[in-house]
Amino acid sequence: MTQAQGDEHWMQAAIAEARLAGAEGEVPVGAVIVHEGQIIGRGRNKRESSQDPTAHAEMIALREAAERLRSWRVTDSSLYVTLEPCCHRNKKTPPCTDALLAAGVSRVVVAMQEVPYVDSAALEGLVSATETTSGPGSSPSSTPWSGV
Numbered sequence: 001m002t003q004a005q006g007d008e009h010w011m012q013a014a015i016a017e018a019r020l021a022g023a024e025g026e027v028p029v030g031a032v033i034v035h036e037g038q039i040i041g042r043g044r045n046k047r048e049s050s051q052d053p054t055a056h057a058e059m060i061a062l063r064e065a066a067e068r069l070r071s072w073r074v075t076d077s078s079l080y081v082t083l084e085p086c087c088h089r090n091k092k093t094p095p096c097t098d099a100l101l102a103a104g105v106s107r108v109v110v111a112m113q114e115v116p117y118v119d120s121a122a123l124e125g126l127v128s129a130t131e132t133t134s135g136p137g138s139s140p141s142s143t144p145w146s147g148v
């Protein structure tokens with residue numbers, strides 16, 4: 001399987017989660033985290049059903065992945081999410097993105113950006129930050145987020 005085929009495959013799993021969220025009356029966002037060729041975390045937006053402002057798909061997937069790995073460091077993992085992690089209002093680092101960076105997720109694959117809140121510079125920051133943190137010996141805190 002090429003990386004592109006893999007991405008397609010895992011994104012389908014994220015889309016399936018998004019469909020479930022939609023069926024539950026939520027904003028349809030889904031996410032999966034893949035580690036060593038397996039899904040270790042799944043999440044779908046549950047803001048309404050759990051009345052939790054942080055119950056975003058990627059946060060739920062990240063929590064499950066951390067539990068599965070028994071570590072808050074979800075390194076060597078890829079997140080597939082149907083919508084860009086959180087919104088980039090006021091150019092502040094969004095909470096989901098902070099969590100992903102802190103966990104050291106190596107790769108983030110996004111199917112769709114949230115218009116009109118998207119800030120492409122912030123997205124580029126996320127992409128380069130996650131690529132940077134996947135390198136050996138690099139620290140998730142040394143990301144190019146500051147000032148974005």
Ligand SMILES: [Zn+2]
Binds near residue numbers: 058087095097
């Ligand atoms: Zn979020």
